[in-house]
Amino acid sequence: MDQIQTPQAVHFGADDLPFVDIGDGSLLKVLHVRIGEGLWIIENIFQAGYEVQKHRHTGPVFGYTTSGAWKYKEYDYVNRAGSFLYEPAGSEHTLQCVEDNTRVWFQMYGANINLNANGEVDMVVDGMLTLNYYYAICEQQGLPRPKVLVES
Amino acid sequence: MDQIQTPQAVHFGADDLPFVDIGDGSLLKVLHVRIGEGLWIIENIFQAGYEVQKHRHTGPVFGYTTSGAWKYKEYDYVNRAGSFLYEPAGSEHTLQCVEDNTRVWFQMYGANINLNANGEVDMVVDGMLTLNYYYAICEQQGLPRPKVLVES
Amino acid sequence: MDQIQTPQAVHFGADDLPFVDIGDGSLLKVLHVRIGEGLWIIENIFQAGYEVQKHRHTGPVFGYTTSGAWKYKEYDYVNRAGSFLYEPAGSEHTLQCVEDNTRVWFQMYGANINLNANGEVDMVVDGMLTLNYYYAICEQQGLPRPKVLVES
Amino acid sequence: MDQIQTPQAVHFGADDLPFVDIGDGSLLKVLHVRIGEGLWIIENIFQAGYEVQKHRHTGPVFGYTTSGAWKYKEYDYVNRAGSFLYEPAGSEHTLQCVEDNTRVWFQMYGANINLNANGEVDMVVDGMLTLNYYYAICEQQGLPRPKVLVES
Numbered sequence: 001m002d003q004i005q006t007p008q009a010v011h012f013g014a015d016d017l018p019f020v021d022i023g024d025g026s027l028l029k030v031l032h033v034r035i036g037e038g039l040w041i042i043e044n045i046f047q048a049g050y051e052v053q054k055h056r057h058t059g060p061v062f063g064y065t066t067s068g069a070w071k072y073k074e075y076d077y078v079n080r081a082g083s084f085l086y087e088p089a090g091s092e093h094t095l096q097c098v099e100d101n102t103r104v105w106f107q108m109y110g111a112n113i114n115l116n117a118n119g120e121v122d123m124v125v126d127g128m129l130t131l132n133y134y135y136a137i138c139e140q141q142g143l144p145r146p147k148v149l150v151e152s
Numbered sequence: 153m154d155q156i157q158t159p160q161a162v163h164f165g166a167d168d169l170p171f172v173d174i175g176d177g178s179l180l181k182v183l184h185v186r187i188g189e190g191l192w193i194i195e196n197i198f199q200a201g202y203e204v205q206k207h208r209h210t211g212p213v214f215g216y217t218t219s220g221a222w223k224y225k226e227y228d229y230v231n232r233a234g235s236f237l238y239e240p241a242g243s244e245h246t247l248q249c250v251e252d253n254t255r256v257w258f259q260m261y262g263a264n265i266n267l268n269a270n271g272e273v274d275m276v277v278d279g280m281l282t283l284n285y286y287y288a289i290c291e292q293q294g295l296p297r298p299k300v301l302v303e304s
Numbered sequence: 305m306d307q308i309q310t311p312q313a314v315h316f317g318a319d320d321l322p323f324v325d326i327g328d329g330s331l332l333k334v335l336h337v338r339i340g341e342g343l344w345i346i347e348n349i350f351q352a353g354y355e356v357q358k359h360r361h362t363g364p365v366f367g368y369t370t371s372g373a374w375k376y377k378e379y380d381y382v383n384r385a386g387s388f389l390y391e392p393a394g395s396e397h398t399l400q401c402v403e404d405n406t407r408v409w410f411q412m413y414g415a416n417i418n419l420n421a422n423g424e425v426d427m428v429v430d431g432m433l434t435l436n437y438y439y440a441i442c443e444q445q446g447l448p449r450p451k452v453l454v455e456s
Numbered sequence: 457m458d459q460i461q462t463p464q465a466v467h468f469g470a471d472d473l474p475f476v477d478i479g480d481g482s483l484l485k486v487l488h489v490r491i492g493e494g495l496w497i498i499e500n501i502f503q504a505g506y507e508v509q510k511h512r513h514t515g516p517v518f519g520y521t522t523s524g525a526w527k528y529k530e531y532d533y534v535n536r537a538g539s540f541l542y543e544p545a546g547s548e549h550t551l552q553c554v555e556d557n558t559r560v561w562f563q564m565y566g567a568n569i570n571l572n573a574n575g576e577v578d579m580v581v582d583g584m585l586t587l588n589y590y591y592a593i594c595e596q597q598g599l600p601r602p603k604v605l606v607e608s
Contacts, residue, residue, distance in 0.1 A: 009547050011531075013539055038211040066537075077467040091464055124210075151340065304607050428512075
């Protein structure tokens with residue numbers, strides 16, 4: 001009988017997947033999406049002044065910062081090289097990049113519920129949407145489809 | 153030195169938490185919420201004709217049916233006693249109860265993004281909202297606050 | 305460009321997968337395994353006197369009981385029809401079935417670390433092992449390979 | 457009625473928690489443990505030659521490397537600054553540090569099942585064990601108990 005085989009680790013080196021521009025020189029790379037689980041892992045390089053609209057998370061998010069500086073407008077602490085950030089499901093905040101070349105991995109479960117100034121839902125951003133966006137930008141730039149680790 | 157102690161299982165018998173009415177005799181009980189993880193576990197008793205607006209899940213949902221019959225309008229299969237349903241993150245559907253006294257446990261991660269007829273977001277329903285709603289209905293009915301297992 | 309498509313729910317009716325005998329008339333069915341996540345969902349029908357060796361869980365386990373009676377030797381409470389049980393990672397206990405035809409779904413993350421009388425590890429039981437065991441028993445009984453929902 | 461409040465993100469700067477020596481100048485810091493979920497997040501600084509015994513994971517592990525070089529003996533690829541590694545539940549390997557000051561965050565679910573040369577279980581290492589070990593070393597060194605984010 002065929003048995004299910006032992007799974008193996010999957011490695012991405014720093015240059016194995018391309019970054020794409022998401023505005024004014026800020027960059028995005030999608031590394032891993034487990035669709036059914038709602039898991040998406042991305043890496044960003046933000047430039048000073050880049051903002052992510054106020055949003056609420058529907059699952060936990062874990063941020064690992066390796067250079068630069070970024071913060072949430074609502075809080076004083078600043079994420080710098082070596083910072084670890086835990087964002088529980090239900091937390092809300094507005095991301096603001098403080099220094100150029102701010103580099104962060106985000107391991108995210110669930111969706112970002114983007115909120116307008118009245119606290120109403122503007123948009124829901126999740127792993128599938130972000131993955132399809134990443135694929136589309138790569139295609140526009142004439143890049144081959146990046147070998148993101150996509151699992152059901 | 154104080155060590156972190158071994159955790160223990162938590163049991164809820166069938167009658168340990170009250171059901172509250174969520175309309176026309178359909179009932180809700182909230183058993184377990186892990187806020188930061190986005191986990192919420194509820195039990196429903198639906199009456200025939202009860203509907204849950206079309207929604208998209210941001211995390212996986214697991215449904216365990218123990219009596220009656222319910223389905224998604226978009227699909228043919230019917231959940232009956234003994235049915236197991238896996239709803240991956242990103243799946244969309246409209247719940248419809250077919251028989252009275254349809255009883256289901258739902259183990260849910262993330263939020264329900266309720267969608268109107270144009271596919272726009274009407275409302276986001278998550279574990280905290282549902283827990284606070286459950287507490288409020290219990291209070292309105294003069295019941296003591298139910299001892300839901302709520303963890304950060 | 306091909307986009308990743310919207311995932312859909314997967315339904316198993318009560319009779320869609322076979323139960324196999326795991327000793328003295330106690331039965332096992334494997335419904336869903338997500339290998340990389342360490343998730344496995346099974347259904348058991350235990351007969352009175354059936355025991356599962358003392359074990360420690362490495363991830364959370366959620367038990368949904370629909371008939372009969374079972375307990376952990378170390379605790380007084382009894383799981384009956386309608387009981388919900390949360391077993392956090394790190395919890396330890398010895399399962400004992402009290403009544404015939406005790407039916408339970410277990411949604412499990414991680415492995416069972418089986419412990420002998422000295423508290424030493426006897427065996428590690430996880431979703432892949434259980435799935436391969438289930439496949440093997442089905443094959444021995446001349447059943448076609450059951451269509452368990454197995455995902456990476 | 458008291459409502460459950462909105463949770464907030466928790467930030468650890470690079471120097472908010474101490475590293476402790478785990479042998480020959482290799483270092484460990486424990487950042488976050490969610491006991492019931494089996495989640496533990498640590499940061500290591502390994503020195504060349506440091507090894508972690510062959511082990512199998514019972515849940516998924518995510519490795520984020522920020523300096524130096526390390527590998528699994530069983531595979532050729534090398535984790536360097538900017539590497540992302542996904543280790544699915546069930547994967548097995550022997551960690552070997554190749555360069556001094558190799559710095560890695562590991563976000564881990566479940567336990568490491570340490571295996572001896574015969575493939576037998578030597579030891580099970582999980583988040584609680586590692587947390588208690590970290591606390592004990594800190595105490596031995598006269599450090600105050602570090603404010604690890606520990607949640608049930």
